[in-house]
Amino acid sequence: MQQRIMHLVEYIKNFVLNHYPRQYVYGASVLTILFLAVVFLPSPSENKSENGQRNIPLAIDLSQTELETNISSGSQLSTTQNLSDFVVPQGTPLHTLQGTLQGTLQGNTAEPEPMLADVTLWKNVEVESGDSISAIFTQVGLSAQDMFKVLNSSDEAKVLNRIYPGYQLDFMIPDEGELEQLRLFKSPLEGYLFTLREDSYDVETILKQPEYRQNFKVGTINDSLFMAGQREQIPTQTIMEMANIFGGVIDFILDPRTGDDFSILYEEKYLDGQFIGNGEILATRYTNQGRTFTAIRYINEEGEEGYYNIEGESMRKAFLRSPLDVFxxxxxxxxxxxxxxxxxxxxxxxxxxxxxxxxxxxxxxxxxxxxxxxxxxxxxxxxxxxxxxxxxxxxxxxxxxxxxxxxxxxxxxxxxxxxxxxxxxxxxxxxxxxxxxxxxxxxxxxxxxLPQAVSIDAAEMDRFRTQTTGLLQRFSDLNETRLLTLNQPSAD
Structure with missing residues (x-):
């Protein structure tokens, strides 16, 4: 029965298309749908969904050409939409159904919903070796006049004249083509924001605070401090700084011996949960030929930092023993x-x-x-x-x-x-x-x-002890835990 009905619908559609103007197509389609809906509408017990709606299959096969008018007029119907998926609430009057279908097939007369506003994207450039600020401005579609307008806006803008590989430049350029904002990041934590205000640019300093986490490492010398640090996956810059701290008391070319050991507690910096770099050494220890040197970081009242032994004597001599870390x-x-x-x-x-x-x-x-x-x-x-x-x-x-x-x-x-x-x-x-x-x-x-550099004054020793006692205890505990781990008997 359903197959005969489908043949009937197809016959009616072809007949109308061949003998009547196109504008009558929609009228004929609607009449056919209404006829089928009246004749074959299921009983109340059939096709009822949980929410009291009826699913009425509408077998309409419109060609791409017939749908173009509806789509261009803002209709919600797309060429991929299946008309048999329309859901009609139970008890819907036929004249309401007719109006709904006519609105769908003939095009929605309501104004189409506005498009989302154009999104202005940032153009991001990472400075590479050989780059210049003028070349970067040209790269993002800005002129020399645009560049000088920023450079002449403030003293802080002069930083753009001295950019280095790794710097990040972000340009916000709306459709009008004028630079609206420029961000310069010297590091993930430090930068500047230039914002267009009338005919110049205001500048703000960007300073972000990282999260600091502590990392503890130990190592044994088999060849050199540098190689031992690499084996323990200590950052190169950190191991070099450690050599610099002890540079006044240890010559790391002549003095180290196989079996010397060291430990180091240093900071790692994170921003939004992502590792962004290594921080300062907090405490470090080196045992050379049976002599143990311990250095701890201390910041005085003027904000100057240095490394001292546990008695408050500076690790820093008047001169380093060598100007190189590896040689x-x-x-x-x-x-x-x-x-x-x-x-x-x-x-x-x-x-x-x-x-x-x-x-x-x-x-x-x-x-x-x-x-x-x-x-x-x-x-x-x-x-x-x-x-x-x-x-x-x-x-x-x-x-x-x-x-x-x-x-x-x-x-x-x-x-x-x-x-x-x-x-x-x-x-x-x-x-x-x-x-x-x-x-x-x-x-x-x-x-x-030569004399040592100046050590902590006696009047400042209380401050030194207050600042370093807790850190020294933690560093000592970490070293003790490491020794206990090494001295534990094998499970075998």
Missing amino acids: RISSNFNPRRRHPVLNTIRAHKGTDYAANRGTPIRATSDGRVTHAGRNGSFGNLVVVKHAGGFETKYAHLSKYANGISKGDRVRQGDIIGYVGSTGSATGPHLHYEFLVNGVHKNPRTILDQ
Whole structure:
């Protein structure tokens, strides 16, 4: 029976399409539907859903062309919608059903719902080596005039003139094409927000506070501190900083022995649950040939931080024992050394540290840069003047650290350049000289004659103990737990 009905519907549709104008198609379709609904409407006990609705199958097969008018007029009907899925509440009058179907098939006369507002997206650029601010502005579709408008808006905007690889720049550019906002992130925690206000840009500083978590590691020396740190998955920068902390009391080339051990407690930084970097060393310990050195971080009333032993004596000597963290000595201070290039007896007035090209070079003490440039056989040279008549020289650099130039102040441990082979160097190494009142001294022996940096004053010891006692106890407990774990008998 149903098959005959379907044939009848198809016959009526084809007949109307062939003999009547298209506008009558919808009328004929509606009449056919009403006829079938009256004749074959199920009884109240049939096709009843749980919520009291009836499912009435409507077998209508409209072509794509016949639906185009409805779709273009804003109808809710799509070409993929199945008309047999209409649900009609029980008791719906036929004239209501007729109106509903006519509204669906002939197009909804109501205004179409407004589209979602256009979403303005940020254009994100991560600064890479060789990038310039002008090139980045061009890359995102902005002009030089747009760039200068931002640069001239405030003193803070000058930071855009000195961008470095890893910086993040985010541009908000609406459809009008004018820069509305610019975010500059120097790190995940620090940046600036520039916002268009009339004909200039206001600037806000972005400072985010990370979550700090503590990590504790231990290691044993089989070859070098650096290799031991790598085995224990200690970040390279952290192990280098540890070497810097003990740099006034341990020479990590000559002093370490197989079997030396160390432990370190340091911070890790998280933002929104994501790891973003390592923080400061809180406490560290190194046992060298039976002597144990412990260093703990302390911040004084002026906000200056340093590392001290448990008695409050500074771990920091007046000078670091070496300006490199990883190296081997290729040539010592020698007043009568035969020059490797000239083959003549010529005083070697410093110490040569062989290291890979690009190895960071640290200032061995606080001071002021008096020279940063090319200097004959020295190649790229940095000279630092220190208090007390001391002077240090760093030669054959491949390049200078960012921001290092004549007149700059540097602190002990600051990176001032990188190992290279400029000038008359036969291979990558650092030539390091140490002068006292203009006279060259052996940097490897003179240090023992120099005083320590200032330790904590007696009046400040109470503050020191209050700040460090809890941390020292935690560090001690972690070390004890580690020893107990190592000394437990095997399960076998």
